[in-house]
Amino acid sequence: MSEEPYKSSAKSVTARALAVLAAFDVENPLLTLSQLARRAGLPVATVYRLAGELEDGRFLDRDSAGRYGLGVRLWEMGLLTPVHGRLRETAMPFLLNLQYECRETVQLAVCDGTNAIYVEKLTSEVSVPIQSRIGARIPLHATGVGKALLAFSPEAFTDAILAMPFTQYTPETITDRRTMSRQLAQIRQRGYAQSHQEYQLGSTSIAAPVLVDGTVQAAIGIVSYTLRTDLTRYAPALLRAADGLARRLETAAGTAYPSISDRISGSDVHGGDPMPPQAS
Numbered sequence: 001m002s003e004e005p006y007k008s009s010a011k012s013v014t015a016r017a018l019a020v021l022a023a024f025d026v027e028n029p030l031l032t033l034s035q036l037a038r039r040a041g042l043p044v045a046t047v048y049r050l051a052g053e054l055e056d057g058r059f060l061d062r063d064s065a066g067r068y069g070l071g072v073r074l075w076e077m078g079l080l081t082p083v084h085g086r087l088r089e090t091a092m093p094f095l096l097n098l099q100y101e102c103r104e105t106v107q108l109a110v111c112d113g114t115n116a117i118y119v120e121k122l123t124s125e126v127s128v129p130i131q132s133r134i135g136a137r138i139p140l141h142a143t144g145v146g147k148a149l150l151a152f153s154p155e156a157f158t159d160a161i162l163a164m165p166f167t168q169y170t171p172e173t174i175t176d177r178r179t180m181s182r183q184l185a186q187i188r189q190r191g192y193a194q195s196h197q198e199y200q201l202g203s204t205s206i207a208a209p210v211l212v213d214g215t216v217q218a219a220i221g222i223v224s225y226t227l228r229t230d231l232t233r234y235a236p237a238l239l240r241a242a243d244g245l246a247r248r249l250e251t252a253a254g255t256a257y258p259s260i261s262d263r264i265s266g267s268d269v270h271g272g273d274p275m276p277p278q279a280s
Contacts, residue, residue: 013050016042020050021059021070026136030067087218088120090248091210094241095122095220102234105223109138109145109207111153114161116146116219141166141180142173144205147193148219151184152209158184172197192235193219197227206231208242212249220245 023031023039031039037047051068054060058073091108099106099122108120115137140146140161150158166175174180187193192208207221220242222234 016040016046017050017054020047020054021074024070026133030063030069032067036068086249086252090252091120091218091220091245094245094248095120098220098222098234098237098241101237102222102231104228104231104234105225107145107207107221107223108218109149109221110218111140111149111216112137114140114164116140116143116149118145119218139167139169139199142169142195142199143221144193144195144207144223145219145221147184147187147195148207148209148221149216151187151193152211152216169199170197170201172201174198191239194232202227204228204231206235206238208235208238210242210246210249212246217246217249 019040019042020036023036028035028039033048033051034044036051037044040047042050051060051062055062055068055071058071061069061071063069087110088108095106095108106122107118109116109118111117116139118134118136118138121134138146140150150161153161162177162181166173166177166180168175174183192206194204194206196204203223203225204227205221205223207219209216210218210220220238222231222238224231
């Protein structure tokens with residue numbers, strides 16, 4: 001994330017407070033007052049006053065070194081969002097079952113603007129890079145979950161993304177529009193996406209869309225950081241997890257916390273198979 005200030009014309013108190021909160025991200029979870037002012041694009045004196053009020057309301061915390069971070073009140077509010085209450089909570093049994101089978105990192109992502117965002121992650125025993133942390137933004141064209149989301153998005157959105165220049169992250173990143181267009185067509189036909197060292201060297205992944213009433217709501221991915229060449233063996237399990245989550249979201253439409261308010265049956269989560277034993 002750039003250290004350049006946000007280009008915001010924050011005039012109201014609300015807009016300025018939101019600019020302060022928006023200054024934090026995955027790569028910058030703790031900021032000094034001067035860093036916070038620079039990234040929010042506001043005078044230090046203004047940020048000092050706003051930060052004090054936000055700290056009083058538990059929207060910001062300040063550590064012993066005087067650095068600010070997001071507070072517990074925001075975490076509490078975040079639990080009420082549709083991404084957490086409706087999607088993340090509902091997806092967890094499917095993600096757990098999938099990881100039990102593949103023993104690799106399993107991720108859940110949604111599309112936001114021209115990027116994807118990781119909203120849940122179950123890690124394997126292998127350490128994972130910071131780019132895969134929950135809340136991290138990742139490119140649609142260079143990742144498994146990103147391509148799964150892009151392939152099944154509305155045609156107008158896909159065309160708009162394809163018209164943009166593609167950033168090359170590694171020598172394997174696809175930057176040619178025609179090549180990407182052909183690959184997206186293959187993904188739609190096959191039902192899942194693949195990515196091999198396109199975003200990070202040493203990583204490979206497969207991912208499937210979560211289609212709710214024909215609309216892509218999320219993508220589930222399996223990622224290996226040991227360059228496994230056999231991830232496609234888990235494609236059937238991946239597709240079952242994505243389909244199971246989609247059906248669960250469809251039947252629980254209108255319910256804020258379907259995973260809590262209505263028990264998920266074993267057939268929903270495991271495709272009719274009994275719950276596997278927990279790993280020790």
